[in-house]
Amino acid sequence: MLMLPAVNEDARLNRVPVLYWNHVGLEMNRVVHSLDGPLTGPTMSSRALGLLHLAMHDAYFGALGQNSPYPTYLTMLPATVDPAWGPAEAEHALAGAATKVLDALYARKASAISDATHETLVVMMRGLIGAYPGEINTLHSAYVFGEMIGVTIIGKLGVKPGEPGADAGYYRPSKGRYKFREDPVHPVRRAALDPEHPERGSKPVRAYHGPHYGDVQAFAVHHPQDHVLAPPPRGEQAYIDALREVVALGGAPGTPHLTRKPDQTVAAFFWAYDGANLIGSPPRLYNQIVRKLYQDGVAGNLTHEQLIRLFALINVAMADAGKFAWKEKYKWELWRPQTGIREHDTGSGPGAIGGMVTIDSDADPFWTALGAPDTNTNRQAFKPPFPAYPSGHATFGSACFQMVRLFVGKAGNKKDGQGIDDLAFDFVSDEMNGVSRDLDGPYDPSAPLSDQPGTVRTRVVRKFASLWDAIFENGISRVYLGVHWNFDAFDPANVPAEGPRYGRPAVLNYSNVWPNRAEGLPVGGIPLGLGIANDIWDSGLREPPAVQNITVDVSQSIALNMTPTPAR
Numbered sequence: 121m122l123m124l125p126a127v128n129e130d131a132r133l134n135r136v137p138v139l140y141w142n143h144v145g146l147e148m149n150r151v152v153h154s155l156d157g158p159l160t161g162p163t164m165s166s167r168a169l170g171l172l173h174l175a176m177h178d179a180y181f182g183a184l185g186q187n188s189p190y191p192t193y194l195t196m197l198p199a200t201v202d203p204a205w206g207p208a209e210a211e212h213a214l215a216g217a218a219t220k221v222l223d224a225l226y227a228r229k230a231s232a233i234s235d236a237t238h239e240t241l242v243v244m245m246r247g248l249i250g251a252y253p254g255e256i257n258t259l260h261s262a263y264v265f266g267e268m269i270g271v272t273i274i275g276k277l278g279v280k281p282g283e284p285g286a287d288a289g290y291y292r293p294s295k296g297r298y299k300f301r302e303d304p305v306h307p308v309r310r311a312a313l314d315p316e317h318p319e320r321g322s323k324p325v326r327a328y329h330g331p332h333y334g335d336v337q338a339f340a341v342h343h344p345q346d347h348v349l350a351p352p353p354r355g356e357q358a359y360i361d362a363l364r365e366v367v368a369l370g371g372a373p374g375t376p377h378l379t380r381k382p383d384q385t386v387a388a389f390f391w392a393y394d395g396a397n398l399i400g401s402p403p404r405l406y407n408q409i410v411r412k413l414y415q416d417g418v419a420g421n422l423t424h425e426q427l428i429r430l431f432a433l434i435n436v437a438m439a440d441a442g443k444f445a446w447k448e449k450y451k452w453e454l455w456r457p458q459t460g461i462r463e464h465d466t467g468s469g470p471g472a473i474g475g476m477v478t479i480d481s482d483a484d485p486f487w488t489a490l491g492a493p494d495t496n497t498n499r500q501a502f503k504p505p506f507p508a509y510p511s512g513h514a515t516f517g518s519a520c521f522q523m524v525r526l527f528v529g530k531a532g533n534k535k536d537g538q539g540i541d542d543l544a545f546d547f548v549s550d551e552m553n554g555v556s557r558d559l560d561g562p563y564d565p566s567a568p569l570s571d572q573p574g575t576v577r578t579r580v581v582r583k584f585a586s587l588w589d590a591i592f593e594n595g596i597s598r599v600y601l602g603v604h605w606n607f608d609a610f611d612p613a614n615v616p617a618e619g620p621r622y623g624r625p626a627v628l629n630y631s632n633v634w635p636n637r638a639e640g641l642p643v644g645g646i647p648l649g650l651g652i653a654n655d656i657w658d659s660g661l662r663e664p665p666a667v668q669n670i671t672v673d674v675s676q677s678i679a680l681n682m683t684p685t686p687a688r
């Protein structure tokens with residue numbers, strides 16, 4: 121059985137029903153990344169959390185009927201509710217939706233994982249469900265109503281068999297200049313020929329994550345045609361400046377011209393969460409931070425109903441951020457710095473025809489990025505297996521934190537919701553919590569991480585003056601790892617220089633954020649994520665008109681004596 125290190129938060133948070141189910145979703149996030157299970161990577165893990173929270177949202181507020189303070193996402197609920205239901209019945213419905221979605225996401229057997237891995241995954245999921253401190257009354261009609269909501273949400277927004285998910289399909293990268301392709305440091309990994317019998321050997325696999333993910337169903341964005349980006353710079357001065365910056369700030373220790381400071385290295389690791397063992401993916405980190413904001417009272421004294429609404433908003437925003445970021449990633453297919461710096465000279469790379477007497481002074485065929493940390497393993501750092509532009513981290517983080525800022529009324533007075541806020545917080549990242557480490561040998565899932573030899577990461581409490589600051593550092597942190605260019609996060613022209621490089625986040629103003637698109641298209645993941653959050657907030661977390669309603673199974677309606685009813 122996998123042994124998960126304890127999380128660094130007040131245990132009393134999980135006495136709040138929606139926060140407990142959020143906790144289950146976040147634990148399953150790090151479980152699947154630790155077991156190489158289903159729904160891994162930033163795309164599918166953000167989608168899983170979006171499905172979970174949207175189903176709980178509609179189950180709870182749908183059960184309250186005309187007494188609900190918020191409208192449901194669904195324009196047509198799958199069943200009529202009892203007018204006498206109140207908050208107690210709504211919590212039954214919330215639990216029914218949560219368990220139904222969790223079962224749909226994690227109890228199905230994926231062909232690429234072994235029976236033993238699947239069994240461990242299911243046992244851990246059911247153990248977490250069984251530890252719910254509240255009541256799970258599966259016979260209560262409100263619980264069954266919640267289950268029906270879960271079925272409906274999964275039916276509308278879940279990735280179905282045969283639909284494009286995060287799998288590579290038949291995608292193969294281009295060999296052209298500036299084009300994304302395999303990481304030159306370790307371009308292949310070995311995968312078992314038969315997951316049930318690894319002793320039968322392995323095969324080389326080239327991983328490409330989510331080339332068709334941009335075609336999945338959006339959750340709640342109402343203006344999908346507007347969430348697109350300007351092309352990334354390629355060859356012009358902005359590109360050259362970004363290349364020199366990554367060389368200076370993103371290289372591995374010992375690389376030429378490296379000037380990265382310890383604080384920048386801390387920032388790089390703090391925000392990483394690159395699907396690491398026992399840690400998971402970026403959406404888990406951003407949820408953890410919002411939990412900390414609630415724990416410390418930074419976002420105000422929120423009620424349970426407000427928490428249900430807030431966590432639905434942030435996770436739906438991140439689910440849509442994944443779709444639109446990956447749509448842009450594979451539209452532009454921009455290479456990452458590891459490839460771009462090594463092949464910067466025009467005589468380098470698979471597409472080169474002729475060379476120069478000496479290579480370009482900005483090129484380094486031996487350059488190595490600090491890399492995304494493969495924490496809690498003995499494996500080397502890596503380059504994420506998908507194109508650079510835009511940064512997924514920047515898009516997810518800005519979508520999440522902007523939604524918090526909008527919800528608590530701290531997003532500034534501009535039309536596009538930009539401006540400094542006073543939502544100050546401190547946080548301990550699982551990447552640097554005094555427990556996570558770089559192991560000396562293979563990870564042993566049967567032993568606590570604290571008993572396994574390796575170099576322990578120093579525990580660092582990192583403080584932020586505002587969420588606006590956090591949005592910026594989350595984006596620039598990927599440059600410090602050497603896995604992104606600065607324009608993957610933002611237009612460098614938007615960031616005034618003060619001192620060695622960038623100005624204070626308080627003075628930042630990102631151009632062309634939706635709905636303020638007077639000057640053209642935005643550059644990078646931060647304005648993309650801000651615009652996605654603005655769109656969902658502006659439309660009230662409602663089902664987009666283009667999404668077709670599905671009908672609930674007739675036998676369910678008959679058995680429950682329920683009929684579809686319009687949502688308020």
